Amino acid sequence: MVTGFVGSFDESINIALYFVGYFVIGGSIVFKAIKNIFHGEIFDENFLMTIATVGALILGEYPEAVAVMFFYEVGNLFEDIATNNSKKSISALLEVKPVFATIKIAAGTKKVDPSKVQVGQIIVVKPGEKIPLDGTVVSGKSMVDTSALTGESMPRSIKENDMAMSGSINQNGTLEIKVTKVYSDSTVAKILDMVQNASSKKAPAEKFITRFAKIYTPIVVAMAAALAVIPPLFTGNWSEWISRALVFLVISCPCALVISVPLSFFGGIGAASKQGVLVKGSSYLEALNNVDTVAFDKTGTLTKGQFEVVKIVPVNGISRQELLGVAAAAEQNSTHPIAQSIVQAYNGDISKFEISESNEHAGHGLSAVVNGKQIIVGNNKAMAGIDFVENRDIGTVVYVSSDGDFMGSIVIADEPKTDASDAIELLHQRGIKSAMLTGDNEVVGRSIAKKLKLDQVYTSLLPEDKVNIVEELLASSRKNNKKVAFVGDGINDTPVLTTADIGFAMGGLGSDAAVEAADIVIMGDEPSKVSKTIRIAQVTRKIVMENISFAIGIKVLFLILGAFGIVGMWQAVFADVGVTVIAVLNAVRLQFLK
Structure with a gap:
């Protein structure tokens, strides 16, 4: 390809080198376009790139055709790098999956698949090994690393009668643990399931871009075809207008939007996972931007639950x-x-x-x-x-x-958690109201509410009373197109978690039912992470809106310039690949959010 650009060979050899370079670089794109056509997916970015570059080759614009494919692949490379970096924080959670469990048997010990271990069996976990299943420590004491689960950097001390959480790494002592849950019900299995399914629940902005691309792409193809055919009928200059139409096609490729918007939400979910917060889908991350009230359960959520x-x-x-x-x-x-x-x-x-x-x-x-x-x-x-x-x-x-x-x-x-006061203060700084819902009596409830400076407190509540209170809060918030979040940890909180617009479960101490019902799981049981997750959601939306505005603005400007012949193929490459790279780099900022 380089030799073709230098042009040191005979013209026919140079043309051959251009074609070789074109198929080496862009062959996979052409193949995808053809394959997608047979699957009924005609109007995608692969189709646009193929039509535009094949047209350029026919018109003899060989360097431009090769350059478009080359820079398009550079854009894809940036996307892959950014996506892989976003996945690192999430893949850290996937790496907690245990490979084996060592069970005690009459003859000593035996290594088996964690899914084969039954409730009540004793497993042995040596220093450096992952704890494969949830259980109670029956012998030994050690420090365990829970950072991949909770986002906490400091190891935790566990001893006899303490709960051991699967996915944690045993650091310095041998533990014997009585299994309390089969593998499919364990903490680590539920985390893996939530992480792997997070991308299935798209935010409204992602759905908009998907719908937009399906409508936008056929329209611009039709406009490019009209640009190639209609003006030459009057001017007779077919070559010039076909060239403009090809430039128009390259510029119109919606890569920046199709790539950067999902990548932004993926980055937001990754940033949350670094904080020990599992967001089950980008739709919940987007919804957090409209929250004006956060209601908390008391015991185990705002208080330690250590009575x-x-x-x-x-x-x-x-x-x-x-x-x-x-x-x-x-x-x-x-x-x-x-x-x-x-x-x-x-x-x-x-x-x-x-x-x-x-x-x-x-x-x-x-x-x-x-x-x-x-x-x-x-x-x-x-x-x-x-x-x-x-x-x-x-x-x-x-x-x-x-x-x-x-x-x-x-x-x-029961005392408030160490960061409970900060959790409420951080919400107030964002203009978000706080409320506490508790089954405790009025004296206890108001005492805790006063310490934490909560806006509202509801006491002596049954589970159905909590649902009624949240429904009242929802009715009030929806008058202003706002949403209500609820944070709880117990099985009694399950109905309320499903009633609220967004449900947060305190995953470390929380019940399985609460974790299952929630939209977002806080693995470290720190209520202050509610506000941190809302901040991540706000930054994510800001970056998404920046990318949408920037990409559409540049596209419209260059489409007009391309139609009038003011910009050529090289500028079209910038309007496509350059905008994509800038949007991707903007989305990458989420990976450094703390």
């Missing part, structure tokens, strides 16, 4: 140990953090209590038969029909009754 019994108030001569023991026996099979705190606070022999008929009642508490007596443990709603003494201490109050007789109350404290 401690701070006060025991028995009545009618019942001892503190007896009250706590009965409550712990009833709560022992519950996974709720409050229940676990009561069980941990009881230091007696819980096996002396015979328990049966245990039932949880959402928004109230639970009931169980303990040593033959009907025990109810829950909030004031659970005490309906029972003569009980209300406890107004600050904290979560759990009431206990036995066969309809009130036994006393237990006060449990």
